Amino acid sequence: xxxxxxxxxxxxxxxxxxxxxxxxxxxxxxxxxxxxxxxxxxxxxxxxxxxxxxxxxxxxxxxxxxxxxxxxxxxxxxxxxxxxxxxxxxxxxxxxxxxxxxxxxxxxxxxxxxxxxxxxxxxxxxxxxxxxxxxxxxxxxxxxxxxxxxxxxxxxxxxxxxxxxxxxxxxxxxxxxxxxxxxxxxxxxxxxxxxxxxxxxxxxxxxxxxxxxxxxxxxxxxxxxxxxxxxxxxxxxxxxxxxxxxxxxxxxxxxxxxxxxxxxxxxxxxxxxxxxxxxxxxxxxxxxxxxxxxxxxxxxxxxxxxxxxxxxxxxxxxxxxxxxxxxxxxxxxxxxxxxxxxxxxxxxxxxxxxxxxxxxxxxxxxxxxxxxxxxxxxxxxxxxxxxxxxxxxxxxxxxxxxxxxxxxxxxxxxxxxxxxxxxxxxxxxxxxxxxxxxxxxxxxxxxxxxxxxxxxxxxxxxxxxxxxxxxxxxxxxxxxxxxxxxxxxxxxxxxxxxxxxxxxxxxxxxxxxxxxxxxxxxxxxxxxxxxxxxxxxxxxxxxxxxxxxxxxxxxxxxxxxxxxxxxxxxxxxxxxxxxxxxxxxxxxxxxxxxxxxxxxxxxxxxxxxxxxxxxxxxxxxxxxxxxxxxxxxxxxxxxxxxxxxxxxxxxxxxxxxxxxxxxxxxxxxxxxxxxxxxxxxxxxxxxxxxxxxxxxxxxxxxxxxxxxxxxxxxxxxxxxxxxxxxxxxxxxxxxxxx
Amino acid sequence: xxxxxxxxxxxxxxxxxxxxxxxxxxxxxxxxxxxxxxxxxxxxxxxxxxxxxxxxxxxxxxxxxxxxxxxxxxxxxxxxxxxxxxxxxxxxxxxxxxxxxxxxxxxxxxxxxxxxxxxxxxxxxxxxxxxxxxxxxxxxxxxxxxxxxxxx
Ligand code: SF4
Numbered sequence: 001x002x003x004x005x006x007x008x009x010x011x012x013x014x015x016x017x018x019x020x021x022x023x024x025x026x027x028x029x030x031x032x033x034x035x036x037x038x039x040x041x042x043x044x045x046x047x048x049x050x051x052x053x054x055x056x057x058x059x060x061x062x063x064x065x066x067x068x069x070x071x072x073x074x075x076x077x078x079x080x081x082x083x084x085x086x087x088x089x090x091x092x093x094x095x096x097x098x099x100x101x102x103x104x105x106x107x108x109x110x111x112x113x114x115x116x117x118x119x120x121x122x123x124x125x126x127x128x129x130x131x132x133x134x135x136x137x138x139x140x141x142x143x144x145x146x147x148x149x150x151x152x153x154x155x156x157x158x159x160x161x162x163x164x165x166x167x168x169x170x171x172x173x174x175x176x177x178x179x180x181x182x183x184x185x186x187x188x189x190x191x192x193x194x195x196x197x198x199x200x201x202x203x204x205x206x207x208x209x210x211x212x213x214x215x216x217x218x219x220x221x222x223x224x225x226x227x228x229x230x231x232x233x234x235x236x237x238x239x240x241x242x243x244x245x246x247x248x249x250x251x252x253x254x255x256x257x258x259x260x261x262x263x264x265x266x267x268x269x270x271x272x273x274x275x276x277x278x279x280x281x282x283x284x285x286x287x288x289x290x291x292x293x294x295x296x297x298x299x300x301x302x303x304x305x306x307x308x309x310x311x312x313x314x315x316x317x318x319x320x321x322x323x324x325x326x327x328x329x330x331x332x333x334x335x336x337x338x339x340x341x342x343x344x345x346x347x348x349x350x351x352x353x354x355x356x357x358x359x360x361x362x363x364x365x366x367x368x369x370x371x372x373x374x375x376x377x378x379x380x381x382x383x384x385x386x387x388x389x390x391x392x393x394x395x396x397x398x399x400x401x402x403x404x405x406x407x408x409x410x411x412x413x414x415x416x417x418x419x420x421x422x423x424x425x426x427x428x429x430x431x432x433x434x435x436x437x438x439x440x441x442x443x444x445x446x447x448x449x450x451x452x453x454x455x456x457x458x459x460x461x462x463x464x465x466x467x468x469x470x471x472x473x474x475x476x477x478x479x480x481x482x483x484x485x486x487x488x489x490x491x492x493x494x495x496x497x498x499x500x501x502x503x504x505x506x507x508x509x510x511x512x513x514x515x516x517x518x519x520x521x522x523x524x525x526x527x528x529x530x531x532x533x534x535x536x537x538x539x540x541x542x543x544x545x546x547x548x549x550x551x552x553x554x555x556x557x558x559x560x561x562x563x564x565x566x567x568x569x570x571x572x573x574x575x576x577x578x579x580x581x582x583x584x585x586x587x588x589x590x591x592x593x594x595x596x597x598x599x600x601x602x603x604x605x606x607x608x609x610x611x612x613x614x615x616x617x618x619x620x621x622x623x624x625x626x627x628x629x630x631x632x633x634x635x636x637x638x639x640x641x642x643x644x645x646x647x648x649x650x651x652x653x654x655x656x657x658x659x660x661x662x663x664x665x666x667x668x669x670x671x672x673x674x675x676x677x678x679x680x681x682x683x684x685x686x687x688x689x690x691x692x693x694x695x696x697x698x699x700x701x702x703x704x705x706x707x708x709x710x711x712x713x714x715x716x717x718x719x720x721x722x723x724x725x726x727x728x729x730x731x732x733x734x735x736x737x738x
Numbered sequence: 739x740x741x742x743x744x745x746x747x748x749x750x751x752x753x754x755x756x757x758x759x760x761x762x763x764x765x766x767x768x769x770x771x772x773x774x775x776x777x778x779x780x781x782x783x784x785x786x787x788x789x790x791x792x793x794x795x796x797x798x799x800x801x802x803x804x805x806x807x808x809x810x811x812x813x814x815x816x817x818x819x820x821x822x823x824x825x826x827x828x829x830x831x832x833x834x835x836x837x838x839x840x841x842x843x844x845x846x847x848x849x850x851x852x853x854x855x856x857x858x859x860x861x862x863x864x865x866x867x868x869x870x871x872x873x874x875x876x877x878x879x880x881x882x883x884x885x886x887x888x889x890x
Contacts, residue, residue: 096887096888098883098884098887098888099888127883381879381883382879382880382882382883383876383879383880385880388770389880392768392769393884395768396819396820396889396890397890398820398884398885398888398889398890399888575876576869576872576873578778578869579775579778579779579869579870579872579873580771580775580873580876581869581872581873581874581875581876582872582875582876583872584872605778608770608774715770716770716774717770717771719771719774719775
């Protein structure tokens with residue numbers, strides 16, 4: 001369709017990864033018909049990637065859910081909203097708060113998360129609320145809390161243009177955030193190319209770029225990141241590539257860190273990680289001798305063994321060199337899903353809203369006052385329930401009311417055989433709220449049809465704190481309603497009241513929810529108080545903190561090297577990185593952190609699952625640049641379907657030769673949990689490791705062989721962030737004879 | 739001198755704690771974090787038994803004729819279910835606290851004996867005992883409300 005045929009353009013940003021590229025939606029005759037990038041935006045400067053271009057709207061009128069469904073005599077039948085919501089409320093009312101669990105998403109808008117968080121924390125009073133973001137962004141948040149005292153992305157994307165070395169730790173940026181990667185490519189192909197170091201067991205486009213431009217590609221054995229990181233820090237210290245004066249002034253824990261990394265000589269690390277010692281030395285030298293280093297971290301660290309410990313070591317590298325808060329010197333602890341950042345801020349991931357500390361009574365009082373509820377209602381007596389524990393409680397039956405919104409655990413959680421059994425439990429009352437009839441919806445007692453992107457209004461925040469407004473472009477299909485409307489309807493029917501008998505939730509619109517959130521965030525590190533919908537209707541998105549004094553927002557945190565570690569401010573008192581044991585408030589205060597950052601240390605320990613004679617290979621999972629999550633949207637875009645039509649398994653050349661399989665042949669991958677059958681690709685992975693993309697579930701493949709990568713993954717998680725380990729499953733492979 | 743009695747007591751208690759961590763880890767196979775951490779923390783106590791050897795070589799160890807009431811209570815086997823897990827972790831906590839305070843006693847003795855090696859061992863090991871207790875406390879707090887209020 002030509003540009004002048006479009007009726008109108010509606011401002012938005014893409015929700016198909018955490019980059020949040022600003023765009024306009026083209027509307028013709030009440031339908032979405034295209035998108036264009038917004039040139040004036042600080043994030044994407046007008047660019048869009050394949051998912052944004054080809055999957056942001058094409059799904060919009062394909063097999064959507066248009067009416068609520070309610071299970072009657074074993075089958076789901078269409079029902080009115082009243083009937084569906086009355087059923088939910090009746091089930092909810094006959095249960096205690098602790099029997100309720102909410103499992104949400106990284107795809108909703110800020111206004112929806114905040115409303116859900118208030119329902120859970122001040123209405124019902126249940127600590128059991130988490131989401132799919134536990135699988136994606138939990139370690140980013142945890143490592144920032146451990147090091148800096150609070151969540152909040154330190155760096156800015158503008159550091160890409162200013163750095164002279166770029167380290168990507170377990171981050172295949174070329175597949176995960178294609179537009180961000182094109183910003184990097186601008187630098188690579190430009191005049192003064194930064195040195196690139198990639199840490200990844202696969203030869204990804206990122207790794208190839210590192211090699212091609214004279215950087216380093218480190219390929220540690222999956223599960224050994226912590227040893228590698230200790231080795232890099234060991235080298236920094238051994239060569240005195242550290243800014244000792246800065247470290248003394250702005251950090252705590254140097255001696256313990258130095259002592260912990262002492263044994264991690266390049267030779268020892270080379271042995272544990274199976275990387276050449278000279279490569280490790282060279283990478284450390286680049287970090288130690290460059291002037292402005294930018295590091296990014298993603299799932300290769302977050303979904304692997306010792307996730308939080310290893311991610312904290314990236315922070316440590318920067319602190320040791322005093323490289324934080326200055327142009328070109330930054331850490332980007334990334335996330336995968338588009339609105340994952342907002343679950344962290346609003347507390348729909350179990351944390352408390354506004355990065356408040358559940359172990360700080362003053363923070364609980366602030367929330368009690370804000371919501372005008374008794375502080376005892378707010379679940380703060382123990383750490384919030386993380387997703388894996390939440391599912392365990394459902395398995396044991398102590399949670400028997402589970403409300404899933406905008407995510408698809410029947411494909412995305414580890415060890416799917418177990419998850420299907422849990423979802424199928426007779427005693428469980430299951431609500432699924434989504435735009436499509438997903439694999440998970442098939443298990444529901446009530447299915448609620450939700451409006452999606454472009455069909456509702458709201459804001460969301462990208463991986464570098466930049467907030468965008470997404471306007472409603474078209475009406476939702478049939479009777480579908482926005483997630484916000486659904487949550488508000490539930491709150492209304494449950495009749496949640498504050499201490500004075502007034503409605504607990506006073507807002508009715510997205511903007512009303514946004515205003516309430518602004519108040520909640522005021523004075524906290526994620527301060528939105530200076531933002532308005534109107535301001536967000538300008539040229540570009542705006543990065544928080546944004547206050548009345550600083551209406552243009554904040555590009556980079558910690559320019560003054562004062563970190564939010566003061567006990568009255570911090571979001572968390574921290575943990576032992578090895579066990580996850582919580583530091584007590586007394587112990588935390590005794591360290592007198594007062595604005596200094598923590599250099600947290602941990603020894604390497606072997607991963608929970610290692611290879612054996614029966615399962616001799618390590619299976620690791622990841623993404624395709626052409627699909628998002630479980631393909632509910634991208635799988636309905638013809639172009640992206642053509643680009644990546646079906647499941648595959650990538651084997652190293654050596655392993656493929658040994659197994660006598662050629663590219664295109666079918667293989668079966670098996671672990672102690674399950675099996676996957678798919679076409680084989682031969683790639684340049686490190687031998688002994690195979691790769692499984694995680695997008696391919698069953699909604700368009702009901703009768704085929706098993707294809708979901710999570711059939712084989714394990715039920716294990718990081719002790720601090722509780723993020724599951726998707727990267728280390730012991731597997732075996734065999735060729736399927738046809 | 740009763741140092742040898744206390745060294746025997748501590749070695750026995752650390753051994754009992756290691757065994758209890760192992761049994762509880764194995765007894766709660768459906769709680770992956772408990773399995774992993776019990777295995778790790780059992781290893782720490784087992785290492786402490788080894789680390790006490792040097793002091794035992796110097797001061798001896800009265801293992802056999804120590805009065806029965808100077809022995810740590812041994813763990814009786816893993817229980818099942820939410821409340822069972824809670825009780826098991828609590829038993830570990832009790833045993834761990836006993837170990838903790840026994841290290842305090844040994845550290846005091848080491849001061850009096852002007853034995854820097856034993857003092858060093860005591861402070862390093864006690865830091866790890868505290869790591870064990872911290873984890874147990876965190877996990878107990880997490881498990882308690884659900885187990886007591888709504889577990890079926
Ligand atoms: S990079 Fe991410 S946000 Fe940008 S267009 Fe691609 S999928 Fe959308």
